[in-house]
Structures are given as C-alpha cells and as structure tokens.
Amino acid sequence: MSHTKSNNKSGEFDLIARYFQNWPTFSDTQTLVPNGDDCLVIKSQSPLAISVDTIVEGVHFLKNSPPHGIGYRALATAVSDLIAMGASPSFFTLALTFNKNETWLKEFSEGLKKAAQDFKIDLHGGDTTQSITDNAIITIQVHGECEHPILRSTAQVGDLICVSGFLGDAAAAIPILEKETLSIYDQSLLHAFYYPAPPINLIPALATQVNSAIDISDGLLADLMHICKQSQVQATIDTSLIPISQANLTTHSTKQALEYALTGGDDYQLCFTIPNRNIKWAQQNKCKVIGSIIEGNPDIFDQHRFHYYQAAAT
Amino acid sequence: MSHTKSNNKSGEFDLIARYFQNWPTFSDTQTLVPNGDDCLVIKSQSPLAISVDTIVEGVHFLKNSPPHGIGYRALATAVSDLIAMGASPSFFTLALTFNKNETWLKEFSEGLKKAAQDFKIDLHGGDTTQSITDNAIITIQVHGECEHPILRSTAQVGDLICVSGFLGDAAAAIPILEKETLSIYDQSLLHAFYYPAPPINLIPALATQVNSAIDISDGLLADLMHICKQSQVQATIDTSLIPISQANLTTHSTKQALEYALTGGDDYQLCFTIPNRNIKWAQQNKCKVIGSIIEGNPDIFDQHRFHYYQAAAT
Numbered sequence: 001m002s003h004t005k006s007n008n009k010s011g012e013f014d015l016i017a018r019y020f021q022n023w024p025t026f027s028d029t030q031t032l033v034p035n036g037d038d039c040l041v042i043k044s045q046s047p048l049a050i051s052v053d054t055i056v057e058g059v060h061f062l063k064n065s066p067p068h069g070i071g072y073r074a075l076a077t078a079v080s081d082l083i084a085m086g087a088s089p090s091f092f093t094l095a096l097t098f099n100k101n102e103t104w105l106k107e108f109s110e111g112l113k114k115a116a117q118d119f120k121i122d123l124h125g126g127d128t129t130q131s132i133t134d135n136a137i138i139t140i141q142v143h144g145e146c147e148h149p150i151l152r153s154t155a156q157v158g159d160l161i162c163v164s165g166f167l168g169d170a171a172a173a174i175p176i177l178e179k180e181t182l183s184i185y186d187q188s189l190l191h192a193f194y195y196p197a198p199p200i201n202l203i204p205a206l207a208t209q210v211n212s213a214i215d216i217s218d219g220l221l222a223d224l225m226h227i228c229k230q231s232q233v234q235a236t237i238d239t240s241l242i243p244i245s246q247a248n249l250t251t252h253s254t255k256q257a258l259e260y261a262l263t264g265g266d267d268y269q270l271c272f273t274i275p276n277r278n279i280k281w282a283q284q285n286k287c288k289v290i291g292s293i294i295e296g297n298p299d300i301f302d303q304h305r306f307h308y309y310q311a312a313a314t
Numbered sequence: 315m316s317h318t319k320s321n322n323k324s325g326e327f328d329l330i331a332r333y334f335q336n337w338p339t340f341s342d343t344q345t346l347v348p349n350g351d352d353c354l355v356i357k358s359q360s361p362l363a364i365s366v367d368t369i370v371e372g373v374h375f376l377k378n379s380p381p382h383g384i385g386y387r388a389l390a391t392a393v394s395d396l397i398a399m400g401a402s403p404s405f406f407t408l409a410l411t412f413n414k415n416e417t418w419l420k421e422f423s424e425g426l427k428k429a430a431q432d433f434k435i436d437l438h439g440g441d442t443t444q445s446i447t448d449n450a451i452i453t454i455q456v457h458g459e460c461e462h463p464i465l466r467s468t469a470q471v472g473d474l475i476c477v478s479g480f481l482g483d484a485a486a487a488i489p490i491l492e493k494e495t496l497s498i499y500d501q502s503l504l505h506a507f508y509y510p511a512p513p514i515n516l517i518p519a520l521a522t523q524v525n526s527a528i529d530i531s532d533g534l535l536a537d538l539m540h541i542c543k544q545s546q547v548q549a550t551i552d553t554s555l556i557p558i559s560q561a562n563l564t565t566h567s568t569k570q571a572l573e574y575a576l577t578g579g580d581d582y583q584l585c586f587t588i589p590n591r592n593i594k595w596a597q598q599n600k601c602k603v604i605g606s607i608i609e610g611n612p613d614i615f616d617q618h619r620f621h622y623y624q625a626a627a628t
Contacts, residue, residue: 036466
C-alpha cells in the first residue's frame with residue numbers, strides 16, 4: 001500500500017506525493033488506519049461492492065490523449081459499475097504504471113481528482129511503478145457501500161426497459177479524436193468520451209425502484225443482452241425511443257448515429273428495468289423508456305426492423 | 315469486474331476463463347454477489363486491511379522469468395503486507411496486462427493458485443487487458459480481516475526486536491537469476507526469491523503478542539527504520555544475531571551475505587517488536603531476537619560496528 005513503497009526508487013516518484021497525497025475527502029468512508037503502514041484499514045457498515053478496471057494507453061485510449069480526460073475517464077468508468085449495483089461510492093485505489101513527465105502527472109491527477117469530487121469517492125492509496133515504455137497503464141479498484149445489490153439477473157416479465165442519458169456520443173467521438181479543428185458538436189462528443197457522466201443521482205432510489213440494472217460499456221444491445229441472458233427473459237425495444245444527442249445526429253447520418261447508440265459502447269450510462277408503477281420516477285429523473293421485458297428466449301427484438309439480434313447473430 | 319469484460323475482445327482472452335475461474339475456495343470470505351455482475355459484493359464482519367502491489371516484467375523481475383514463480387511471488391509478497399498488519403487473508407483481485415502464450419498463462423495461474431492455497435486467500439475477479447509489449451504487468455490487491463491492526467508506530471521503549479525466517483536469501487539470488495548450472499545452494503536462494511514465505515502462522519497471535527510490525531520488503535535496515543521513525547524510538551541491534559541461511563553464507567562471503575540481509579530486501583519476512591515477557595512465544599515460533607528498542611532519535615545503532623545508520627546517511 002501507499003504511494004511510497006519500494007518500487008519507487010526513482011526520484012521522479014517523489015512527484016506522486018505531490019499530486020496524489022493529502023486530497024480532501026469526498027465520502028464518509030471510515031478509515032481506521034490511513035496510508036503509510038503496511039495496509040490501509042477501512043471499516044464498512046454495509047457489504048462492499050468492488051470493481052477493478054485497467055486501461056492501457058494505445059489499447060483503450062490513444063497515445064498522447066489529454067491526461068486530464070484520461071484521469072477523469074478512468075475513475076468515472078469504474079464508478080459506473082458501482083452505480084449499476086446500486087452501491088454508493090466510498091473509496092478507490094490507483095495502481096499507476098507510467099513513464100511520463102511532471103505535466104502529464106499533474107494533469108492526470110487533476111482529472112482524477114475532479115472525478116473523485118464529482119462522484120464523492122476518496123483515493124486511499126495504491127502503487128506507482130515504472131513502465132518500460134512511455135505508455136501509461138492505469139488500474140483502478142472502486143469500492144462502494146451496497147446494502148441492496150441490484151443484479152442483472154432479476155429483470156421481471158412486464159418490466160419497462162429504461163436508459164439514462166444519451167447513448168452513442170462516446171462512440172461517435174472516436175472518429176474525431178485526432179481531428180484538429182473541432183465544431184461545437186465535435187467538442188460535445190469528445191466531452192462525452194473523456195468525461196463520462198454515469199447517473200450518480202439515481203443511486204439512492206435504485207434499490208426500491210428498479211428490478212435489474214447494468215452499465216452500458218459495451219453498447220446497449222450487448223449489455224441489455226446480459227440482462228436478458230442472466231434473467232432468462234426477452235427484451236422488445238423501439239429503437240426510435242433511444243435518446244440520441246443533437247451532436248451525434250448532426251455529426252453523423254441518422255443511421256450511423258443509431259448504430260453508435262446500439263453497439264458503440266463507452267456510454268457509461270445505465271440500462272435498467274422497472275415495474276410499470278415506477279415509470280414516473282424514471283421520467284422525473286430524465287430516463288427514457290425504450291421497451292419492455294417479455295417472456296421468451298434470451299434475445300432482443302427490434303420493433304422497427306422486425307429483427308431478433310441474438311437469433312440473427314448465431 | 316469479472317474476467318469477461320469488454321476489454322477482452324481478443325480470442326486469446328477466453329483462456330482467462332479456463333485458468334482463472336472456478337478455483338476452489340481457500341478462505342471463508344462471504345460473497346453476496348460473485349463475479350459476473352457489474353461488481354463483486356462481499357460482506358466482511360471485521361474491518362478490512364487492503365494493500366495494492368504492481369510488478370512489472372523487466373522492472374521488478376527479469377524478462378522471461380519462470381511464470382509459475384512470478385505468479386506465486388506476486389501474491390505472496392502482497393499477502394506479506396496483510397500479515398504485517400495482523401490481518402487474516404480473505405480475498406484478492408488480479409489486474410493482469412499481458413501479451414503471452416497459453417503456456418505462460420497456465421503456469422502463471424498455477425503459481426498464483428498455489429500461493430492462494432498456501433495463504434488461504436480467494437481470487438475474486440479482476441481485469442485482464444492486452445499489453446502493447448510482451449512484458450506482463452501484474453497488479454494484485456489483497457484484502458484481509460483485521461480486528462486489531464498492528465501498526466509501525468506503536469513500538470515501545472524496552473521492546474525486543476525480532477525477525478522471522480532467514481534474511482538476505484532473495485537478494486542473494488539476484489546475481490544468480492540467469493545462471494545456467496545451479497548448485498543446491500543456488501537453488502535454495504532462487505526458491506527464496508520466487509517463493510517467499512511470509513510467516514502466515516504468526517497471524518492469530520500477533521494482536522496479543524507484538525507491539526509493532528512491518529514486513530521486510532526494502533531490507534531490514536530500511537524497514538526497521540520505518541518503525542523507528544513512526545514510533546519515534548531508536549533501535550539497537552546485534553548484527554551477529556540476524557538469521558542468515560547456510561545457502562547465502564556458502565554462496566557469498568560472510569560480509570556480502572550480511573549486507574544482503576541488512577539492505578537487500580525482497581525478504582517478505584516479518585520484523586516486529588515485543589514486550590520482554592513474550593520472548594518465549596517468539597522463540598517457539600522460530601523468530602530471532604536481534605536487538606531492542608531504546609529511547610533516542612529515530613535511528614538504528616549497530617552494536618558490532620558502533621555505527622548509527624541514519625546519522626551516517628545524512
């Protein structure tokens with residue numbers, strides 16, 4: 001534990017202390033032993049939801065991406081998994097393997113800290129190590145208090161299928177990541193890519209309002225299919241109801257924009273199912289109903305195309 | 315969470331399921347939601363001790379090191395931090411960034427599983443990602459139940475200083491890591507390097523027997539100095555009492571063997587301080603008394619060399 005361990009014999013690692021220690025606290029996590037001993041010791045009143053994610057420069061994001069956005073995105077995408085369990089963000093650890101200059105580290109830490117503030121989650125140590133290349137590798141483990149876990153496997157026949165936010169923006173940004181002159185719409189799409197906004201405001205009500213949930217990281221169809229398979233139900237959706245942003249529709253053809261929304265991924269919005277009676281809650285929270293759960297083989301039926309996605313794929 | 319997430323689009327990552335899923339359980343960790351949802355959810359009766367470690371091929375271990383040993387060592391060195399807090403190993407996550415063939419993955423997983431069995435700790439998911447080089451990067455986060463954390467900052471004047479195991483063997487192995495013909499002593503040193511044996515047997519009694527503890531990862535002097543600084547005490551040690559193995563003494567000069575024991579690091583044995591009355595417990599558990607805690611500036615006095623290490627270094 002701690003950012004001061006033996007791996008960090010190089011002088012540049014003194015910078016870690018400057019940029020990653022003594023942050024303000026954003027959550028009410030109870031720390032019995034803070035960093036600086038062999039372990040961190042925390043006390044949790046509730047069961048703990050845990051998720052680990054690694055992103056690799058050159059694989060999950062372009063080389064020389066803006067470090068502020070990479071820092072923000074690394075944490076926001078991890079927190080998205082907590083939200084999808086109905087867990088309240090508590091703390092995270094950071095394992096950073098890198099070989100960068102101080103400017104990179106400073107901006108990365110500022111993006112990370114901004115996400116920590118937005119999602120009310122505390123950094124409690126980690127490890128920093130030297131990369132043999134100049135590609136950064138970032139592993140974040142998030143922890144959240146989770147009294148009532150929300151599963152993928154508990155969607156009920158008759159549930160309405162809802163999604164938060166706009167879908168497809170992050171995927172629509174990928175073709176323009178290296179564009180030099182950006183329109184206002186381009187900027188909006190890039191912002192969706194680097195600054196995902198998983199719906200943290202939904203957390204307090206999720207346990208009482210929804211029957212199942214998953215975060216949309218692989219694309220709506222792929223992730224909704226996880227709910228179908230794990231709940232042994234079928235989904236029927238009206239693709240014209242999927243929320244697609246003006247930026248996406250302006251920058252790409254309608255068909256392409258919908259394709260990004262269906263299969264692009266990297267949305268980090270929530271897909272969830274609710275009993276009919278909770279539709280008002282969903283609408284008040286700016287979530288859109290896009291279909292419903294029916295009996296049948298695990299599959300997704302597209303009411304516009306008269307198309308079964310799973311059956312067509314196999 | 316889970317080893318089946320979006321990062322793993324490449325076919326080779328199907329191997330992850332083969333080698334890292336459905337392991338037997340070695341601890342009694344209570345899992346409310348196992349892998350396969352957005353998060354793992356665990357329930358812990360006690361406060362949780364947490365430590366994160368990353369090792370990078372080509373930085374922390376040689377390229378083309380035996381994968382079984384790397385797997386074992388990655389987990390054993392992380393568990394060492396739990397032991398130094400008096401925490402009982404519970405579960406760990408694995409973030410593996412790699413680009414290797416199936417044989418490597420199989421042997422790595424077998425070494426990791428052997429350590430999991432030896433230290434009674436369960437693998438609960440993680441993430442696997444593709445490396446852009448053929449160097450593996452392994453991040454392990456260990457979690458242990460820790461009702462009574464044992465700190466570095468609570469050594470008492472009058473305490474005896476003890477160490478477990480032999481010190482210096484792993485460091486003594488480094489010059490011979492690439493040697494082709496190995497004597498029986500060489501093999502013993504290499505074994506100490508790849509298969510560290512932190513003293514898990516001590517855990518149940520640590521909370522009642524010892525006043526402070528640290529795991530020896532940077533070398534006895536560096537780590538004992540952490541206790542001195544954090545407890546604001548001085549240590550006086552008799553270096554002739556430091557346990558050094560026959561293998562180390564046979565392979566290296568006495569002076570060099572002692573140097574490895576004092577400053578080599580990578581021992582993953584325990585350095586701890588006890589009240590006088592607990593000396594029998596330490597001896598019964600094959601730990602050696604090497605000195606005592608006295609009043610004074612944070613420093614280590616070497617009774618043989620009449621030498622203050624900290625004062626000499628600054």
